[in-house]
Amino acid sequence: xxxxxxxxxxxxxxxxxxxxxxxxxxxxxxxxxxxxxxxxxxxxxxxxxxxxxxxxxxxxxxxxxxxxxxxxxxxxxxxxxxxxxxxxxxxxxxxxxxxxxxxxxxxxxxxxxxxxxxxxxxxxxxxxxxxxxxxxxxxxxxxxxxxxxxxxxxxxxxxxxxxxxxxxxxxxxxxxxxxxxxxxxxxxxxxxxxxxxxxxxxxxxxxxxxxxxxxxxxxxxxxxxxxxxxxxxxxxxxxxxxxxxxxxxxxxxxxxxxxxxxxxxxxxxxxxxxxxxxxxxxxxxxxxxxxxxxxxxxxxxxxxxxxxxxxxxxxxxxxxxxxxxxxxxxxxxxxxxxxxxxxxxxxxxxxxxxxxxxxxxxxxxxxxxxxxxxxxxxxxxxxxxxxxxxxxxxxxxxxxxxxxxxxxxxxxxxxxxxxxxxxxxxxxxxxxxxxxxxxxxxxxxxxxxxxxxxxxxxxxxxxxxxxxxxxxxxxxxxxxxxxxxxxxxxxxxxxxxxxxxxxxxxxxxxxxxxxxxxxxxxxxxxxxxxxxxxxxxxxxxxxxxxxxxxxxxxxxxxxxxxxxxxxxxxxxxxxxxxxxxxxxxxxxxxxxxxxxxxxxxxxxxxxxxxxxxxxxxxxxxxxxxxxxxxxxxxxxxxxxxxxxxxxxxxxxxxxxxxxxxxxxxxxxxxxxxxxxxxxxxxxxxxxxxxxxxxxxxxxxxxxxxxxxxxxxxxxxxxxxxxxxxxxxxxxxxxxxxxxxxxxxxxxxxxxxxxxxxxxxxxxxxxxxxxxxxxxxxxxxxxxxxxxxxxxxxxxxxxxxxxxxxxxxxxxxxxxxxxxxxxxxxxxxxxxxxxxxxxxxxxxxxxxxxxxxxxxxxxxxxxxxxxxxxxxxxxxxxxxxxxxxxxxxxxxxxxxxxxxxxxxxxxxx
DNA sequence: AAGAAAAAAAAA
Ligand SMILES: [Fe+3]
Ligand SMILES: [Fe+3]
Numbered sequence: 001x002x003x004x005x006x007x008x009x010x011x012x013x014x015x016x017x018x019x020x021x022x023x024x025x026x027x028x029x030x031x032x033x034x035x036x037x038x039x040x041x042x043x044x045x046x047x048x049x050x051x052x053x054x055x056x057x058x059x060x061x062x063x064x065x066x067x068x069x070x071x072x073x074x075x076x077x078x079x080x081x082x083x084x085x086x087x088x089x090x091x092x093x094x095x096x097x098x099x100x101x102x103x104x105x106x107x108x109x110x111x112x113x114x115x116x117x118x119x120x121x122x123x124x125x126x127x128x129x130x131x132x133x134x135x136x137x138x139x140x141x142x143x144x145x146x147x148x149x150x151x152x153x154x155x156x157x158x159x160x161x162x163x164x165x166x167x168x169x170x171x172x173x174x175x176x177x178x179x180x181x182x183x184x185x186x187x188x189x190x191x192x193x194x195x196x197x198x199x200x201x202x203x204x205x206x207x208x209x210x211x212x213x214x215x216x217x218x219x220x221x222x223x224x225x226x227x228x229x230x231x232x233x234x235x236x237x238x239x240x241x242x243x244x245x246x247x248x249x250x251x252x253x254x255x256x257x258x259x260x261x262x263x264x265x266x267x268x269x270x271x272x273x274x275x276x277x278x279x280x281x282x283x284x285x286x287x288x289x290x291x292x293x294x295x296x297x298x299x300x301x302x303x304x305x306x307x308x309x310x311x312x313x314x315x316x317x318x319x320x321x322x323x324x325x326x327x328x329x330x331x332x333x334x335x336x337x338x339x340x341x342x343x344x345x346x347x348x349x350x351x352x353x354x355x356x357x358x359x360x361x362x363x364x365x366x367x368x369x370x371x372x373x374x375x376x377x378x379x380x381x382x383x384x385x386x387x388x389x390x391x392x393x394x395x396x397x398x399x400x401x402x403x404x405x406x407x408x409x410x411x412x413x414x415x416x417x418x419x420x421x422x423x424x425x426x427x428x429x430x431x432x433x434x435x436x437x438x439x440x441x442x443x444x445x446x447x448x449x450x451x452x453x454x455x456x457x458x459x460x461x462x463x464x465x466x467x468x469x470x471x472x473x474x475x476x477x478x479x480x481x482x483x484x485x486x487x488x489x490x491x492x493x494x495x496x497x498x499x500x501x502x503x504x505x506x507x508x509x510x511x512x513x514x515x516x517x518x519x520x521x522x523x524x525x526x527x528x529x530x531x532x533x534x535x536x537x538x539x540x541x542x543x544x545x546x547x548x549x550x551x552x553x554x555x556x557x558x559x560x561x562x563x564x565x566x567x568x569x570x571x572x573x574x575x576x577x578x579x580x581x582x583x584x585x586x587x588x589x590x591x592x593x594x595x596x597x598x599x600x601x602x603x604x605x606x607x608x609x610x611x612x613x614x615x616x617x618x619x620x621x622x623x624x625x626x627x628x629x630x631x632x633x634x635x636x637x638x639x640x641x642x643x644x645x646x647x648x649x650x651x652x653x654x655x656x657x658x659x660x661x662x663x664x665x666x667x668x669x670x671x672x673x674x675x676x677x678x679x680x681x682x683x684x685x686x687x688x689x690x691x692x693x694x695x696x697x698x699x700x701x702x703x704x705x706x707x708x709x710x711x712x713x714x715x716x717x718x719x720x721x722x723x724x725x726x727x728x729x730x731x732x733x734x735x736x737x738x739x740x741x742x743x744x745x746x747x748x749x750x751x752x753x754x755x756x757x758x759x760x761x762x763x764x765x766x767x768x769x770x771x772x773x774x775x776x777x778x779x780x781x782x783x784x785x786x787x788x789x790x791x792x793x794x795x796x797x798x799x800x801x802x803x804x805x806x807x808x809x810x811x812x813x814x815x816x817x818x819x820x821x822x823x824x825x826x827x828x829x830x831x832x833x834x835x836x837x838x839x840x841x842x843x844x845x846x847x848x849x850x851x852x853x854x855x856x857x858x859x860x861x862x863x864x865x866x867x868x869x870x871x872x873x874x875x876x877x878x879x880x881x882x883x884x885x886x887x888x889x890x891x892x893x894x895x896x897x898x899x900x901x902x903x904x905x906x907x908x
Numbered sequence: 909a910a911g912a913a914a915a916a917a918a919a920a
Contacts, residue, residue, distance in 0.1 A: 010920085147920085210920095217920040332914060363916050401918055415915045426919090446914085562912075589913065625912060693911045800915060851911050876917075907909085 001229055002181070004174045006094040008087055009075050010217065012224040016086050020224035022075050023178050024233055028216035030069030030186055031241045033208060037061060040250040042324035045204070045436030048466045052201040053194035063193055066186040068209040070125075071143040074117025076175045078103040079165040083111065095170065106164035112155075117166055119144030119151040120159045125179045129190045135197065141785045142202055146210045148425035150786040181230065199779050200435075200464040206785065207432020211406065215244050249357045249395030253408060255324065256350075259314040266307055268349040275304040276523040278311060280507060284516075285315040291512050292322055292463060294488040296481060297472045299505035300528050300716075301654060306339070309470040310346060313438040316468045323468055325357075325408030326438040329417050331446055333362045335631050339411045341370055347409060359394050359404040361412025364873065367841055402426050405433035414441060415799040418451070421458045421775050422799070423791040435465035445473040445480065445647060449764040450801045452480070453771035456487040463491025464779045475504070475647050475727060477735040485510045491779055503725050504717075524717070527660060533653050533714045535672040535707070543640060544573050546673060551578070551619045555637040555664035556607055559623045560652060562642045562690050564588045568901050571623035579621055587624040591902040592810065594822045594845035600632060607634040613661035628655070635659045640673040643686065645699040646706065646734045650727065653714055672714070677704065682748050693803075696763075698756035702734040702741075709733075709742040737761065767801065805849045806859045808878045810887070810897055818881060820846045821897065831865035831879055840873055847877060848903045850895075855905060858890045 008019035009026075037046050037060065050060040074080065081091035082103055092100050119140045126136035137156075144151050151159075159166065194201075216222055221244035225233060245251045259265070262282060266272045274282070277299060288295075295312060297305050313326035328343065330336045340360045347356045360371040374394045398407045405416055406429070417439070420430030439462055444455060462469050471484060485508060486496035492512050499508065502519035509516055523529075538546065547557055561567040571586040585606070587599045605611070606620050617637075626644065628634065629651045635658040641649065657663070657670040677684040677700070684704060691697045706729075716727035733739050737757055745753060774795050777783040791797070811818050817828035823842050829835075835843060850856060859878050868874035880887045880895060887895040896904050 214920060219920095334914095403919090413915060419916080564912075627913065630913080687910095689910050690912095695912090798916075802914075803911075849913095853911075854909090872917075 002177060003094060004076065004178045004181075005226075005230070006090070007076060007081055007174065008090045008226075009072055010219070010224055011086055013219065017226075018224045019087075019090055019226050020222070021226065022072060023181055023230065024225060025072055025075075025216065025222075026069040026178065026182050027185055027234060027237065028222045028241075029071060029209075029212045030065035030182065031237050032212040032215045032244065033068035034061060034065040034186075035238075035241045035245055036208065036212060036250065037064060040245055041208075042436045043320065044322045045324070045466065048436070049201055049204050052198040054196060055192060055194050059192035062186050062188040064205065064208060066182060066188040066192075067139055067143050067205065068212050069182045069186060070122055070179065071118060071146045071209055071213055072114060073122055073175060073178065074114035074120070074144065076178060077112075077114065077117045077121075077165070077167045077171060079107070079112050079117065079167075080114045099170070103164055103167075108162040108165055112159045112162060112165045113147065113151075115144040115147050116151040116155050116159050117144075119156055120166060121175055122179075125176070126193070129188075129193055131193055132195065135193075135195065138197060138202075138785060142206050143209050145206055145428075145785060145789065146213050148210075149789045150206075152786050152790055185234070198464075199783055200461075200466070202785050203428045203431050203461075203465065203788070204435055206428040207435070210426065210429050211432070214403075215248060215250075218244065221247070247395070248397035249407065253351070253354055253356050255317055255319045255321075257319050259311075259318055262307070262311055265311070265314065265350070266346070268345060269307075275308075275525075277303050277305065277505075277507075278308050280520065280522050281308050281311050284507075284509065285312065287513070287516060288509070288511060289315045289321065292466045292468045292492070293509060293511035293513075293516070294459065294463070294469045294471065294485065296476070296484060296508040296510075297470065298474070298476055298481075298508075299522070300474060300524060302528065303505065303522075303524050305472045306342065309438075309440040309472065310343075312468065312470050313440070316438045322466065323436055323438045325410075326440060327361075327405065327409075327417065327434060328411040328440045328442070329414035330411065330442045331414060332630070333364055333413060335442070336360060336362055336412050337368050337370070338631065340368070343409070343411055344370070344374070356409060357395060357398065357407045358409040359398055359407040359412070361404040361410045361416045364844075365404070365412070366837070367844065367873070402429055405430050407433075408437070414455070417441075417458060418454045418799040419797075421454050421461060422797045423774060423776065423789050423795070424797045425789070427776075428788065431461060431465060434462060434467055436467060438468050438470065440470045440472070442472045443474070444471050444484070445476050448801060449767035450771050451799060452483075453768045454775055454799065456483055457771075457775045459484055459487040460491040460779055461776060463488045465491075474651060475731050477731050479736060481508060493780065501723055503719070503723055504728050529717045531653075531657075531670070531716060532718075533656055533670040533672050534712055535674055535710075535714055536712070537676040538640070538673045540675050542673075543570060543675075544575055546640065547621055548575060548578050550638055550666055551621065551664070553664045553666055554616045554619045555667060556617050556620045556635075557622070557638040557640065558607075558628060558634075558636040558655065559621065560628065560639065560641040560644075561623065561625060562644065562687075562694055564590050564625055564902075566642070567623045567625050571901070574621055574623070579619065583618070583620050585620065585622040585624075586901065587622060587628055588902065589625065589627055590848060590850075592822065592846050592848050592897070595902070603628075603632060603634055607636060609633055609635065609659050611661075613659060616662055616664045626652075633658075635661065637663055637667050638671050638673075640675065642675050643677055643700055643704060645695055646703045646730050649703065650714075650716060650730070674707070682746060683752050696756075696760050698737075698753075698760040699734060701753060701756055705741050705743055706730055706733040770801070803851065803853070804856050804860070805851050806856045806878060807847050807849050807876065808859060808880050808895075809843055809847045810880050810882055810895075810903065811846065812885070813881045813883050822846060831867050833867045835867060835871065835874070840871065844873065844877070850903075850905060852905055852907075854907070855890065855893055855895075858893070 004023055005021040007022055009022040010020035012018035050057050082088045122140035123136040141150050262274045262278050316323035328339055360368055365371055398404050420427045488510050489496045497517040499519050502521050505524055506519050506521050508519045559570050561570055567588050574584050585602055634655050636655055639656045677686050686700050718726045720726050720729055741753055774797055777787055812821050862878045865879050885896055892908050894906050898904050
């Protein structure tokens with residue numbers, strides 16, 4: 001038997017005598033890679049990979065498994081073999097006690113990671129095949145990075161000097177023996193190696209290698225196997241690999257050969273009629289479907305954008321097409337959960353006889369009931385797999401943190417994708433997961449400069465990786481549109497196309513097929529197109545009176561306030577004789593999670609589209625923060641709002657007279673009362689807090705300016721000249737800073753305008769710079785692998801810039817113990833015990849995010865409950881024990897729970 | 909001194 005089989009790569013968890021030799025693990029991994037290439041991954045992705053490596057398909061089937069197999073070559077080194085007692089005992093039997101003590105004596109104290117040792121030792125063998133040393137070293141770094149971070153040139157240089165850590169003579173012989181066997185097993189030859197590497201191919205190779213390693217490291221599929229000759233071991237390897245890929249969900253689901261007309265595709269939707277948008281997409285797809293492209297859809301809600309994006313995924317995703325599956329990336333967890341249900345419905349209907357791997361991808365996915373029900377194929381009950389009926393499934397294998405993006409179908413937060421563009425650990429696995437998949441990004445207008453920069457880079461890399469992208473938005477400024485198109489073009493190596501002017505709502509197409517690049521308009525529903533809202537400026541003090549007068553005969557109103565405290569005040573100011581408790585609702589984010597869900601439910605019951613449309617609704621007023629302009633489909637007869645940047649106002653007015661229904665007689669047209677800003681001297685004073693923490697002064701000034709130029713009506717879809725709708729005019733006037741103010745300014749107001757603009761511009765630049773320090777380089781900079789994960793020591797790899805917040809759970813101390821106040825079971829909680837999943841849900845239902853700076857600092861310093869430390873969902877949550885409804889453990893602060901107003905934090 | 913909404917954080 002070969003000597004190297006007496007070393008270990010994996011130890012058995014139960015039996016210290018049994019271990020898995022390095023060569024076997026390398027062969028497992030190589031075989032998994034080969035199976036993924038032939039059966040698991042999309043053929044288009046595989047063919048793009050061989051094209052970009054400039055080798056043919058057969059060569060790729062030798063080369064990739066070989067490179068993948070060699071990933072743990074660095075385990076054949078004293079630093080790895082002697083790292084713990086159990087391992088040392090095994091290795092000493094072969095290497096001898098003296099080898100161990102020599103290592104102890106001479107080694108550098110800093111342990112060299114085995115991935116780095118791979119990067120140091122592999123190139124020599126690659127060069128023996130005649131490879132250029134630069135390529136050989138880069139390939140070794142790619143495979144040596146399988147633990148998430150590519151070895152840095154400095155690490156490699158240092159490691160080369162630490163000969164005792166890496167091992168000399170005998171160790172070198174063992175490594176050579178192992179590589180030789182791997183060469184024999186994979187049958188690789190000189191001609192199979194690539195002579196060039198593109199940036200995208202580095203990511204795909206690295207992702208593929210790590211994925212193969214993860215699968216091959218699972219001891220349920222690859223039992224540690226010592227004392228077996230190689231010939232014996234490889235006999236059953238193909239079977240094992242096949243079982244692993246089947247049970248992990250990598251093989252099994254097959255896409256259709258062709259797509260269907262949308263009427264058939266969506267026949268599960270009652271009375272589905274294709275919208276014009278969808279027809280336009282269907283018309284375009286035959287010409288677009290064979291090359292990755294970017295499609296930007298700008299249009300109001302309710303025009304079928306989601307189904308439109310499914311049509312794109314369908315066309316790109318037919319078997320043999322450019323994509324396999326799709327990822328729907330949304331701004332929030334709540335919208336992801338909602339969409340998960342909708343896409344499930346589509347997939348079930350489309351693949352009634354198959355199990356379709358489909359995952360919900362965000363940090364709290366496990367808490368969603370709809371999702372949990374679909375999780376099957378737990379590794380401990382694998383034999384039940386065949387009994388599971390067809391439908392949408394989520395294999396447990398995919399549920400671990402970095403894996404779900406690999407699943408063919410997924411919905412989740414955009415952040416999950418953005419972590420791939422940050423130089424974070426295993427970012428290449430995330431990008432590999434998105435490669436060759438249709439990626440749908442929703443509400444791309446809704447992010448600040450920092451996150452938008454990350455999105456821009458994501459588009460660039462998705463183009464390089466060959467993923468078609470649908471980007472959806474209510475409104476984009478011309479500049480944003482051009483930025484995104486330019487980014488995607490860069491990714492496939494072209495300069496940005498010049499886009500024709502075209503009025504909203506529109507489709508923008510960006511494809512390497514130049515003749516396809518254009519912007520086209522589409523038609524929208526009458527209800528949307530004829531939207532005409534009168535607006536009037538009022539003072540804050542008029543609110544109660546206006547509501548009193550307008551809702552005499554019933555009807556509904558929303559009052560949107562910028563701050564929570566203002567919303568609470570407005571709510572309390574509602575005249576009790578007019579608005580009984582049932583007739584007023586308060587909604588903001590500082591409620592316990594469960595209470596907020598309850599409030600949202602109430603809103604849907606009172607203002608939702610299921611409410612009888614033939615009658616005037618009973619009187620009801622809803623005081624809310626901007627939370628309400630998000631996903632809830634609500635309709636109000638009347639709206640009052642604080643001033644907010646124009647895009648948010650446009651979003652809000654979408655909630656006025658949204659549905660087709662009977663209106664109160666006193667309200668004859670859709671109406672928006674805007675609360676006039678206060679003035680100090682000649683200058684608007686939008687409030688200190690608002691300007692410091694919430695909205696940019698310059699955007700408010702521009703919004704105020706442009707609204708004053710209107711004749712009292714917001715008509716987003718009205719043409720103000722032959723090519724421009726009002727909505728484009730409004731957005732450009734506010735977001736294109738080259739437009740001068742419309743009103744004539746005096747020197748004070750002009751100064752204010754200029755200085756607020758300068759401040760905003762410099763903030764945008766600094767956010768962009770921050771993002772650039774943390775994300776991948778440009779594709780055309782041809783980064784080396786280490787540059788993809790190397791970042792400044794203290795770089796905070798976040799997907800959104802946001803002030804720190806802390807999540808707290810409020811529980812009540814009672815004679816019967818600690819009780820969660822809203823829990824139906826009213827059972828005691830024991831924070832020193834590990835909670836069950838149901839308990840975790842119950843606990844998080846009682847959580848709320850607090851933001852006040854002084855409070856956050858002190859709450860964060862509180863210890864975590866002992867039973868929660870190991871729970872990823874509760875680890876960062878603080879438990880506050882209320883005494884008689886109050887928590888006053890933090891000096892000068894009091895936290896309490898008010899049934900009507902929410903969680904109250906007061907500084908004493 | 910003042911605070912909207914939104915996300916995330918475990919693999920071999
Ligand atoms: Fe490893
Ligand atoms: Fe490994």
